[in-house]
Amino acid sequence: MTYCVGIEVDQGLVFAADTRTSASFDDVRVHRKMHTFEFPGERVFVLLSAGNLATTQLTISKLQSDVDDGAPRNLRSFRHLYQVAEYVGEVLVSSQARIGNDPQHSGVSVQSTLILGGQIAGERPGLYMIYPLGNCIAASPETPYLQIGESKYGKPILDRILRPETSLENAARCALVSLDSTIRSNLSVGMPIDLALLRNGDLKLTQQMRLEGDTPLYAEIHDSWSQKLEAAVHSLPRFPWEPARAEDAEPSSAPRHAPPRNTATRRDPGDMQGQQ
């Protein structure tokens, strides 16, 4: 399995991907799922992949060779990012068809799903999900991220935090927490993590790094996030029957204006009234 996330905020794009591939529990390897195409000052693209590894690698090779050969349609020939997304979708579909015709692959799904993000000079950055059928959707301001692979574990943190005005670095920290949560809860997603940031207007990879478990930045996030979460859970409202926290006590004799915390919660209605 796989977990990749792409994020689109006002300041630019963030990409994060794990690197574990597994044909079974005893056939686990590390393969790159983040692929970059840079034409500095002109255009820059990042592709994240989930699904059949052979399909993905064939797609990436074809995209690169079309550029190298100066094919009529290639990553440099389009004026708009959505046209690039359509072209990548076509290459994906043809890669699946080519591998699918190989009798070796019968019975194995040859499908892949991609996230494409990037920027072409003169346009805003954009982020697309490309489905195995070759069709695609863009991220939206209301949901400024796209996920592929094992996406459920890491979704709540994205839903709660990401907005278009989130800074690029905070979006990247959020992506790393999302990856870390997924890696912790699901064996099929594993270290190291590839991370890339594209700042709006840079027209090249602003930052790109591979994070291992012992990379200082990641190790600190991995170690401290659980403590931060635990502190946050501790600081949630007390139940009515709990004694007040020491730190909640009034430090002076001044009257408190805040409403009382111990508002009664609703009594459970029991089975008979439970159906509405």
Next chain:
Amino acid sequence: MTYCVGIEVDQGLVFAADTRTSASFDDVRVHRKMHTFEFPGERVFVLLSAGNLATTQLTISKLQSDVDDGAPRNLRSFRHLYQVAEYVGEVLVSSQARIGNDPQHSGVSVQSTLILGGQIAGERPGLYMIYPLGNCIAASPETPYLQIGESKYGKPILDRILRPETSLENAARCALVSLDSTIRSNLSVGMPIDLALLRNGDLKLTQQMRLEGDTPLYAEIHDSWSQKLEAAVHSLPRFPWEPARAEDAEPSSAPRHAPPRNTATRRDPGDMQGQQ
């Protein structure tokens, strides 16, 4: 769909369940998935259910009528909780078989999965997952919780926070956050939430409540959790290229003894080195 979680800590047990059932997007209802059996001072049980609603209700009715009729095997007749779990498993299997024979249900899965927790006088509290086949597993100190239904969204917070020494109330707050995250990220899980706490030795329901979206306690959790998470993400380590935070700056001229934050992260090795 459904999301229910049972937690076993040293201080006792916590149960939380959503109440949404849906046959399809336009057939959504509220049904109780938490069922309680109290024999104060003697024994107390809580059952959480996911799966076919008719199967669950038949199972609950049978468990209750066996008690009412003083059947040879009923919830009061066993000395150990694992025997109760086996008995509930048998009732579940027979309920599935009975509904499965009904030609109306052909083509629909009649299976249910249950979480059983409780305490019998003289024993520690216990927590079991009961599968559709009637077999069961207990929670463990390493994984002091069990989930049924749409479990992935709410799993990371449980993995990061719950340990046997977590207090009963913090475990309950953790359960509410886990439910809230799932409700926010998945339409098939919905309010209100049923919550129950069994403190070790109470031999009755210590606390039981139904939380609506506007119940003060839950509304405060729902409103403040995203802010707490956002503050936690902000306080994670800075990237090497980021300027130090204002609050990180040294307030006095005394030398800093902490190691520098800007330790270089590893340079991304690129595609060629990405395969190991």
